[in-house]
Amino acid sequence: MPGKSYQNCIILFAACLFFLLLSGCGEQQESKTGDVPVRTPTRTLKLGLIPEHDIFTQKKRYAPLAAYLSRRIDTAIELSVLSRYGNIIDNFVSNGLDAAFFGSFTGALAVRKLQVQPLARPEYPDGTSTYYGMIFVRKDSGIHHAADMRGKRFAFVDQATTAGWLLPLHFFKENGIADYRSFFSETYFTGTHEDAIYDVLRGKADIGAAKNTVFFRLAQSDSKVREQLQILVTSPLVPANALAVRRDLDEALKIKLQNALLQMDQDAEGRQILQEFGARRFIPTTENDYAPVFAYADKIGLDLATYDYINE
Amino acid sequence: MKKKVFIALLILVFCFSGGGFYIVRSIEEVITNLENVITLHQVEFLRKDLWNKIKVVQTDLLLKDSPHALLTDPFIVHVEEMEKAARICQNCHHSEEVLQSLNHFQRQMDGYIKMLSRVYTVRANQARLAEERDTAFSMGEKTLSEVEQIVITSSEKISKRITRARNSIAETERLLYFLITAGPLLLILIAYFFLKQFTTSVDALLDATRKIQQGNLRYRVKEELPDEFQVLGSAINIMASSLTDQCQRMQQAERLAVVGELAAGLAHEVKNPLAGIKVSIEVLANELSLEQEDREVFLRIINEIHRIESLLKSLLSYARPPEPETSPLDLHQLLETSIKSVSYALINPANTARLIKDIEIVKDFSPDVPPVIADRSQLQQVFLNLLLNAIDAIPAKGTITISTRKESNHTVQISIADTGKGMSPENLHKIFNPFFTTKPKGTGLGLAICKRLIELHNGTIHVSSAPGEGTTFYITIPEKLQLQGITP
Numbered sequence: 146m147p148g149k150s151y152q153n154c155i156i157l158f159a160a161c162l163f164f165l166l167l168s169g170c171g172e173q174q175e176s177k178t179g180d181v182p183v184r185t186p187t188r189t190l191k192l193g194l195i196p197e198h199d200i201f202t203q204k205k206r207y208a209p210l211a212a213y214l215s216r217r218i219d220t221a222i223e224l225s226v227l228s229r230y231g232n233i234i235d236n237f238v239s240n241g242l243d244a245a246f247f248g249s250f251t252g253a254l255a256v257r258k259l260q261v262q263p264l265a266r267p268e269y270p271d272g273t274s275t276y277y278g279m280i281f282v283r284k285d286s287g288i289h290h291a292a293d294m295r296g297k298r299f300a301f302v303d304q305a306t307t308a309g310w311l312l313p314l315h316f317f318k319e320n321g322i323a324d325y326r327s328f329f330s331e332t333y334f335t336g337t338h339e340d341a342i343y344d345v346l347r348g349k350a351d352i353g354a355a356k357n358t359v360f361f362r363l364a365q366s367d368s369k370v371r372e373q374l375q376i377l378v379t380s381p382l383v384p385a386n387a388l389a390v391r392r393d394l395d396e397a398l399k400i401k402l403q404n405a406l407l408q409m410d411q412d413a414e415g416r417q418i419l420q421e422f423g424a425r426r427f428i429p430t431t432e433n434d435y436a437p438v439f440a441y442a443d444k445i446g447l448d449l450a451t452y453d454y455i456n457e
Numbered sequence: 458m459k460k461k462v463f464i465a466l467l468i469l470v471f472c473f474s475g476g477g478f479y480i481v482r483s484i485e486e487v488i489t490n491l492e493n494v495i496t497l498h499q500v501e502f503l504r505k506d507l508w509n510k511i512k513v514v515q516t517d518l519l520l521k522d523s524p525h526a527l528l529t530d531p532f533i534v535h536v537e538e539m540e541k542a543a544r545i546c547q548n549c550h551h552s553e554e555v556l557q558s559l560n561h562f563q564r565q566m567d568g569y570i571k572m573l574s575r576v577y578t579v580r581a582n583q584a585r586l587a588e589e590r591d592t593a594f595s596m597g598e599k600t601l602s603e604v605e606q607i608v609i610t611s612s613e614k615i616s617k618r619i620t621r622a623r624n625s626i627a628e629t630e631r632l633l634y635f636l637i638t639a640g641p642l643l644l645i646l647i648a649y650f651f652l653k654q655f656t657t658s659v660d661a662l663l664d665a666t667r668k669i670q671q672g673n674l675r676y677r678v679k680e681e682l683p684d685e686f687q688v689l690g691s692a693i694n695i696m697a698s699s700l701t702d703q704c705q706r707m708q709q710a711e712r713l714a715v716v717g718e719l720a721a722g723l724a725h726e727v728k729n730p731l732a733g734i735k736v737s738i739e740v741l742a743n744e745l746s747l748e749q750e751d752r753e754v755f756l757r758i759i760n761e762i763h764r765i766e767s768l769l770k771s772l773l774s775y776a777r778p779p780e781p782e783t784s785p786l787d788l789h790q791l792l793e794t795s796i797k798s799v800s801y802a803l804i805n806p807a808n809t810a811r812l813i814k815d816i817e818i819v820k821d822f823s824p825d826v827p828p829v830i831a832d833r834s835q836l837q838q839v840f841l842n843l844l845l846n847a848i849d850a851i852p853a854k855g856t857i858t859i860s861t862r863k864e865s866n867h868t869v870q871i872s873i874a875d876t877g878k879g880m881s882p883e884n885l886h887k888i889f890n891p892f893f894t895t896k897p898k899g900t901g902l903g904l905a906i907c908k909r910l911i912e913l914h915n916g917t918i919h920v921s922s923a924p925g926e927g928t929t930f931y932i933t934i935p936e937k938l939q940l941q942g943i944t945p
Contacts, residue, residue, distance in 0.1 A: 199574030201570055
């Protein structure tokens with residue numbers, strides 16, 4: 146009898162161990178299931194960004210917006226930050242971009258060269274959805290007119306920007322500066338509006354050109370920008386950086402993408418992201434909105450359809 | 458013993474609880490130390506990781522404008538990873554000083570990142586491009602050197618902390634070994650202490666019971682035993698004393714039975730011839746014309762015959778006392794009667810108006826003494842005997858004090874104390890023995906009969922006396938006599 150009870154004990158112990166192992170496995174499976182995301186989009190939309198700010202900040206700034214749109218349109222969005230404004234025209238095709246947030250000039254170029262379709266652009270908290278370019282100097286530079294600029298250093302942004310290139314060209318033309326390269330001791334392209342502003346502020350350049358939205362955003366966080374820089378010239382208003390997609394993109398996706406942007410301000414999460422992005426909402430945008438840019442380019446004498454900013 | 462067991466249990470509980478608590482604390486401490494070591498290794502890894510990531514970015518920077526240059530996106534990913542690695546450092550808990558240092562480092566890192574972006578976005582003449590790249594690279598090198606410094610410093614600190622943690626773990630290990638060794642030893646010591654006390658005491662008690670069982674009733678437990686064992690030893694001693702008393706009583710009873718048989722036979726054999734002799738002597742004394750001197754001889758013979766008859770009667774009374782004839786009686790009244798009877802003994806036969814001794818009899822009767830159920834004549838015989846002894850013991854002048862008292866256990870105590878000459882201790886032990894007497898004409902049966910009669914009433918009689926300090930007899934009898942048969 147004792148032997149029998151000993152066997153029973155072993156069987157009972159083995160059964161307990163078995164059930165424990167089973168329950169452990171069950172928990173593991175549950176935990177694995179719990180880790181699996183709800184749904185993974187199967188499609189990917191490649192979205193290009195111009196270096197409005199430094200390339201890292203620019204990516205961080207657009208990342209929440211991209212994540213939001215991705216959830217809304219059920220499509221993964223891959224951000225591609227380009228080191229130069231003009232790259233976005235070149236890379237739109239070569240890198241297989243589906244869409245991009247174009248600057249006003251690159252947007253106009255893309256409409257003309259790539260036949261992209263603008264969908265929406267941000268409206269800022271002050272109700273505007275445009276920006277303008279400005280030429281600025283240090284207040285203590287002694288530069289007040291074009292004539293004072295001779296032999297100085299000029300920091301452009303990029304040859305594919307309205308504020309950082311078209312405006313200076315227009316300024317040169319109006320002030321009779323036929324060959325800016327010989328007029329200035331040095332000209333160069335900072336690549337970003339932010340760097341153009343800071344280069345002038347820090348004395349790396351004497352004159353700079355950049356867009357007002359970046360200028361005033363920097364001025365909010367750095368008082369020296371407003372205190373030490375003086376704006377000499379401004380450009381006409383041009384549309385803010387807008388999202389444009391390639392013409393042959395799936396129509397349904399285009400509509401979803403545009404709707405998602407236009408309806409962002411209608412939900413709390415969207416409003417939060419818009420606030421962080423620095424916008425109130427997105428508004429519909431068409432090719433017609435680029436009319437001021439086309440007109441401005443015409444004034445300067447640029448044919449956007451054939452304009453090769455790299456050769457320039 | 459209960460107290461000791463309780464204290465020992467408390468000690469054990471305290472030891473086990475304390476030991477358990479300490480072990481749990483030690484394990485927690487070891488776990489904390491191990492977690493610290495792991496965290497420190499993680500920190501070391503993170504810092505080295507940061508160093509590697511900066512190195513990767515620096516390499517990207519050097520390769521820029523070369524055929525091996527990366528595209529912008531992978532470069533951005535590298536910078537993002539570097540920035541993430543740098544931010545991890547700030548997410549940990551640090552002292553204010555370290556936090557300030559990290560903030561400084563973070564600002565430097567932010568500047569470096571801005572500069573990296575600039576290198577990738579700027580288009581200018583070669584000199585400016587080279588300047589921008591050199592500036593970014595030197596900022597990277599400075600950041601790298603700072604991380605290296607942090608890695609070196611932290612490695613030293615981490616190494617020290619790891620050593621401390623290991624020492625702490627080793628110390629905990631030693632203490633645990635000590636507890637594992639000392640705990641059972643303590644248990645063994647406590648167990649040994651109790652077993653020793655228990656077995657020693659039990660052995661002593663067993664030895665005593667064996668000796669008493671073997672008939673050595675005089676054996677007593679004399680060892681100093683602990684706690685309840687001492688109480689048990691005392692109980693065994695009391696039991697042995699009781700057994701001794703019982704045995705003595707039984708022996709006494711047996712002796713008395715023998716004496717009784719002897720006395721009865723002797724009395725029967727002597728009584729009738731003695732009566733014949735007495736009658737014959739009385740006839741001869743009356744019928745013969747004798748001289749006065751001869752007549753006196755006859756009278757002395759008759760007196761001696763009376764003495765022999767009295768002796769025989771006493772002997773019979775001692776050896777085979779009659780069964781008590783119980784009735785409710787007032788002890789105080791009985792004592793009063795006895796006192797009255799003995800007071801005649803104090804009257805001088807030559808001059809009845811005078812007393813032979815100046816003795817004051819003091820009565821200290823307690824009013825709460827209840828009536829007792831006993832044999833009136835036997836008790837009176839006892840009281841008379843003791844009172845007469847008291848009178849005899851007082852040389853010329855003294856006091857006899859008779860006291861009564863109700864005892865708590867349904868008994869009554871009667872004491873008769875005199876201020877006489879008292880007794881020596883040797884005599885004191887023998888006074889209740891038959892035929893022991895200090896009187897020239899005593900039979901030595903008076904007190905023996907008294908003791909015998911009191912015992913017939915299930916009572917006790919004791920005496921206390923010292924030479925020159927008088928004698929006191931204490932009689933204790935139950936309020937109600939329960940007859941259990943009388944020993945013949």
